[in-house]
Amino acid sequence: MTALVTGAAGFLHRFEGLQQRLPGARLPFVQALREQAAEAFRRQGFPTRRIEAWKYTDLRPVAEAGFDEALTAMDDSPALPPAHGAARAVFVDGRFRADLSMLDGLSYGAESLAAALERQEGRLGALARPVEQPMAALNTMLFEDGLVVTVPAGVAGGVLDLVSLGTASERPEAFHPRHLIRLEAGASLTIIETATGPAEARYLHNPVYEIEVAFGAVLTHARLQQEGARAFQLSTAYARVEKGGTYDNFTLNAGGRLVRNEIHTVLAGPAATCHMNGAQLLRDGQHADTTTFLDHAAPDCASRQTYKTVLSGRSRGVFQGKIHVHQVAQRTDGYQMNQALLLSPEAEIDSKPQLEIYADDVKCSHGATVGAIDAEQLFYLRARGIPEARARAMLVEAFLREAIEGVQDEAAREALDAAVTGWWDRQGEAA
Amino acid sequence: MLKIEGLTAEVEGKQILKGIDLEVPAGEIHAIMGPNGSGKSTLSYVLSGREGYEITGGSVTFNGIDLLAMEPEERAAAGLFLAFQYPVELPGVGNALFLRTALNAVRKARGEPELDAMQFLKVARDRLKALHISEDMLKRGVNVGFSGGEKKRNEVLQMALLSPKLAILDETDSGLDIDALKIVADGVNALRAPGFSSLVITHYQRLLDYIVPDKVHVLMNGRIVQTGGPELAKQLEESGYASVQAAA
Ligand SMILES: Nc1ncnc2c1ncn2[C@@H]1O[C@H](COP(=O)(O)OP(=O)(O)OP(=O)(O)O)[C@@H](O)[C@H]1O
Ligand SMILES: [Mg+2]
Numbered sequence: 001m002t003a004l005v006t007g008a009a010g011f012l013h014r015f016e017g018l019q020q021r022l023p024g025a026r027l028p029f030v031q032a033l034r035e036q037a038a039e040a041f042r043r044q045g046f047p048t049r050r051i052e053a054w055k056y057t058d059l060r061p062v063a064e065a066g067f068d069e070a071l072t073a074m075d076d077s078p079a080l081p082p083a084h085g086a087a088r089a090v091f092v093d094g095r096f097r098a099d100l101s102m103l104d105g106l107s108y109g110a111e112s113l114a115a116a117l118e119r120q121e122g123r124l125g126a127l128a129r130p131v132e133q134p135m136a137a138l139n140t141m142l143f144e145d146g147l148v149v150t151v152p153a154g155v156a157g158g159v160l161d162l163v164s165l166g167t168a169s170e171r172p173e174a175f176h177p178r179h180l181i182r183l184e185a186g187a188s189l190t191i192i193e194t195a196t197g198p199a200e201a202r203y204l205h206n207p208v209y210e211i212e213v214a215f216g217a218v219l220t221h222a223r224l225q226q227e228g229a230r231a232f233q234l235s236t237a238y239a240r241v242e243k244g245g246t247y248d249n250f251t252l253n254a255g256g257r258l259v260r261n262e263i264h265t266v267l268a269g270p271a272a273t274c275h276m277n278g279a280q281l282l283r284d285g286q287h288a289d290t291t292t293f294l295d296h297a298a299p300d301c302a303s304r305q306t307y308k309t310v311l312s313g314r315s316r317g318v319f320q321g322k323i324h325v326h327q328v329a330q331r332t333d334g335y336q337m338n339q340a341l342l343l344s345p346e347a348e349i350d351s352k353p354q355l356e357i358y359a360d361d362v363k364c365s366h367g368a369t370v371g372a373i374d375a376e377q378l379f380y381l382r383a384r385g386i387p388e389a390r391a392r393a394m395l396v397e398a399f400l401r402e403a404i405e406g407v408q409d410e411a412a413r414e415a416l417d418a419a420v421t422g423w424w425d426r427q428g429e430a431a
Numbered sequence: 432m433l434k435i436e437g438l439t440a441e442v443e444g445k446q447i448l449k450g451i452d453l454e455v456p457a458g459e460i461h462a463i464m465g466p467n468g469s470g471k472s473t474l475s476y477v478l479s480g481r482e483g484y485e486i487t488g489g490s491v492t493f494n495g496i497d498l499l500a501m502e503p504e505e506r507a508a509a510g511l512f513l514a515f516q517y518p519v520e521l522p523g524v525g526n527a528l529f530l531r532t533a534l535n536a537v538r539k540a541r542g543e544p545e546l547d548a549m550q551f552l553k554v555a556r557d558r559l560k561a562l563h564i565s566e567d568m569l570k571r572g573v574n575v576g577f578s579g580g581e582k583k584r585n586e587v588l589q590m591a592l593l594s595p596k597l598a599i600l601d602e603t604d605s606g607l608d609i610d611a612l613k614i615v616a617d618g619v620n621a622l623r624a625p626g627f628s629s630l631v632i633t634h635y636q637r638l639l640d641y642i643v644p645d646k647v648h649v650l651m652n653g654r655i656v657q658t659g660g661p662e663l664a665k666q667l668e669e670s671g672y673a674s675v676q677a678a679a
Contacts, residue, residue, distance in 0.1 A: 388504065394529075395524070
């Protein structure tokens with residue numbers, strides 16, 4: 001067994017060793033993308049807190065972990081999270097598992113990226129910006145698989161479960177799935193993503209999403225991040241929404257030791273809509289970061305962002321939200337709200353909203369609040385006989401509900417509601 | 432049922448209750464009247480266990496047990512109920528879930544089986560009808576966007592569901608129209624039984640025409656200064672508290 005090299009050097013080292021064995025080794029466009037990403041990653045390494053976008057999240061624990069690539073048995077039968085629809089794509093340690101997936105007879109295309117790679121020229125890398133985002137560079141350099149979804153014009157795709165399972169092994173493993181999602185004009189799809197793994201497993205899940213929502217299409221993207229307690233998840237999503245299209249993202253950060261949910265959305269055509277909502281439920285020792293970049297690049301678009309963070313123990317939450325309203329984006333309607341509920345005096349939340357507005361006719365508001373559980377409300381519940389722990393749980397759920405109610409799709413909303421309900425009670429059992 | 436002896440309490444270093452002596456036997460309804468700021472709500476909060484009050488002396492027993500040593504939820508489970516003067520809004524907590532959770536918590540503490548959503552709905556519907564409350568109110572957030580009268584009716588609904596042994600009504604009649612007042616009074620009268628007592632805090636004699644009290648107490652400046660029968664309320668309505676002050 002060779003000694004592991006940690007940090008950026010470890011990943012570059014592995015890239016050099018694996019280069020000829022990674023998918024697309026004989027496809028020039030893939031090679032060019034990987035080379036360019038490797039060069040960017042070699043230059044920048046892991047982002048440090050000196051970089052504005054990473055001011056509140058220190059990746060040293062990730063850099064120092066010394067990851068190996070995943071050596072997963074491909075024939076085990078792991079327990080799968082509950083299904084929300086009939087279609088399901090399952091990845092174990094970032095690798096597509098046809099035997100666990102159900103993608104037959106769909107009205108749209110859904111296939112493994114490794115298998116479909118040669119047909120992705122022009123689409124792979126169309127939105128991701130590895131030169132600017134080091135984690136996207138790492139993903140581009142080392143991705144092995146991912147899901148390619150293409151919903152043809154006018155097709156209502158229903159619900160697709162996207163499942164990622166991390167597994168436990170002797171050495172920490174890293175996987176970097178790349179998901180390409182395209183909805184053609186008037187199409188719709190609800191993706192409910194569950195990422196999870198055993199409590200003791202140490203792994204890095206570093207997914208990148210390239211999402212294209214065409215004219216009048218509607219994509220609901222509910223992400224349930226429930227990784228194992230020792231895992232890292234650093235995700236970067238790029239979405240481009242054309243005229244009259246809707247991208248509705250909800251990310252629940254509930255698991256993992258150090259996680260980041262970074263979203264770049266461009267409202268590229270007039271009257272496009274974007275919802276970026278989310279909740280972060282943090283226990284002692286957890287760090288969760290949600291960072292959103294929203295470009296209003298066309299007139300008459302609307303955006304809604306509501307993020308709620310609940311922090312207990314010595315946990316730390318981060319919210320950064322930047323809205324850039326371009327000069328052409330007249331009549332922009334933007335709203336951003338970020339609220340934190342501190343359940344412990346040792347918890348910490350950092351929040352940084354940022355508005356850059358270059359158009360003159362816009363309606364943009366943002367706000368942030370930090371508070372504790374309201375003593376009056378708690379007493380009212382207890383005075384009705386509800387034990388204190390349950391009363392607190394009810395108030396925590398109520399705090400989160402507002403963000404979940406922003407999700408338009410019923411199946412996604414129900415999945416999120418189920419994930420959030422009882423979270424606090426389960427904490428009580430674990431403690 | 433309820434026995435208060437020499438109760439003194441402070442809020443933020445300020446003495447509000449200055450030695451309350453009050454006994455409510457089982458099956459009786461007592462009214463408490465008194466000027467604004469005299470300590471009526473403070474007494475009701477101290478009895479139900481709200482934080483922020485320092486009990487500096489005296490004792491309270493509820494059917495023989497030390498009430499002041501119990502958590503608020505234990506008091507509720509033991510049969511104490513406070514209808515709040517200012518019911519609290521709980522955005523994001525559905526009224527149906529709230530009512531069912533409360534009812535089941537109390538049932539569980541009393542060793543009775545919990546009700547599922549369907550069983551609960553059946554019980555709740557009967558009570559809603561009796562109190563002339565629309566079923567819509569179950570779907571809304573607790574007290575959120577309720578009118579003043581609706582909030583008070585929601586308190587009475589909670590009381591009806593939890594079937595307490597001792598109900599403290601803190602100005603439940605304030606802000607109610609005549610019809611609502613009758614409905615609330617009917618709600619209390621429906622609970623009247625040898626094992627049920629109530630402390631009715633009010634500013635208006637009118638309520639006491641519908642809920643006829645066994646005794647009327649006057650609370651002034653943190654003390655009970657006078658106790659009488661229902662006629663005392665009528666007398667106060669006519670001549671105000673000045674006459675009591677003179678007498679005390
Ligand atoms: N948290 C507090 N801090 C300081 N003073 C308080 C606090 N709560 C109550 N008080 C004071 O205690 C006194 C009694 O208040 P309380 O609410 O018990 O009066 P009340 O008899 O219910 O009046 P009302 O008829 O207006 O409802 C008042 O002077 C009030 O200002
Ligand atoms: Mg009062």
